[in-house]
Amino acid sequence: MFMREAISRTMADRMGWFWMLAEPMAFILIMVGIRSFIRGDRLIVGAPFIPWMVVGLMGFFLVREGMMRALGAIDASQALFAYRQVQPIDPVLVRNFLEGMLRTFIFMIFIVGALMLGVDMTPDDAIHAMAGWLSLWCLGLGVGLIVSVLGTLVKEVAIIVRMITLPLLILSGVIMPLNHLPHWLLEYLMLNPIVHGLEFIRHGFFDGYKVVHGTSMLYFWLFTLATISLGLILQIRFRDKLKAK
Numbered sequence: 190m191f192m193r194e195a196i197s198r199t200m201a202d203r204m205g206w207f208w209m210l211a212e213p214m215a216f217i218l219i220m221v222g223i224r225s226f227i228r229g230d231r232l233i234v235g236a237p238f239i240p241w242m243v244v245g246l247m248g249f250f251l252v253r254e255g256m257m258r259a260l261g262a263i264d265a266s267q268a269l270f271a272y273r274q275v276q277p278i279d280p281v282l283v284r285n286f287l288e289g290m291l292r293t294f295i296f297m298i299f300i301v302g303a304l305m306l307g308v309d310m311t312p313d314d315a316i317h318a319m320a321g322w323l324s325l326w327c328l329g330l331g332v333g334l335i336v337s338v339l340g341t342l343v344k345e346v347a348i349i350v351r352m353i354t355l356p357l358l359i360l361s362g363v364i365m366p367l368n369h370l371p372h373w374l375l376e377y378l379m380l381n382p383i384v385h386g387l388e389f390i391r392h393g394f395f396d397g398y399k400v401v402h403g404t405s406m407l408y409f410w411l412f413t414l415a416t417i418s419l420g421l422i423l424q425i426r427f428r429d430k431l432k433a434k
Contacts, residue, residue: 209295237395241398244390256329258284277428293322318393324410325390334419335419386409
């Protein structure tokens with residue numbers, strides 16, 4: 190099943206690898222252009238703007254793709270459910286693992302490319318950075334488990350999930366820092382666990398970086414474990430319905 194997904198993900202589309210690299214590069218180029226007008230680097234304490242944004246963008250894409258790839262995983266594997274040992278959760282887990290490995294590889298390409306261009310993107314605390322990366326990976330898995338079930342049973346859920354990805358990109362502090370927002374607004378934005386995960390991994394890359402006030406990995410992991418648990422419960426509860434779809 191892993192080889193089936195890997196071939197489909199990387200070779201079914203001739204431009205697949207290109208878009209994996211082009212999408213974050215396009216975001217970076219656009220934001221660098223915007224920065225020249227608003228001086229966004231002056232709003233970030235303890236971290237250079239471009240590496241700060243690249244780390245946030247890669248972390249967000251890891252969560253987003255874990256969620257988006259899970260949406261169609263069950264429907265795409267209906268033929269495999271004829272085998273008794275294959276369960277609806279299996280394609281979700283395989284897709285999440287594959288996407289995480291691909292995103293890790295792409296992130297490493299960006300780090301090496303930045304070093305070749307003279308931009309230091311090596312993490313100041315590698316263990317801290319890797320822990321943040323794996324944490325975001327787990328969050329993507331938890332959300333993916335939930336939306337894979339809901340999106341298969343209720344098709345409108347998939348539409349809603351696709352619609353919220355862009356607002357989520359903005360509200361997660363991926364392209365602009367949240368530190369300078371009003372406190373009353375920041376309290377609501379900090380309910381988003383992606384913010385906590387991104388701030389944690391950024392602090393691993395930039396030791397002097399001042400994280401957003403209220404960042405808590407305890408909250409992040411409570412939310413992540415809750416989503417994984419709920420996703421597993423839904424997978425067990427609706428297993429027969431998912432196979433029959």
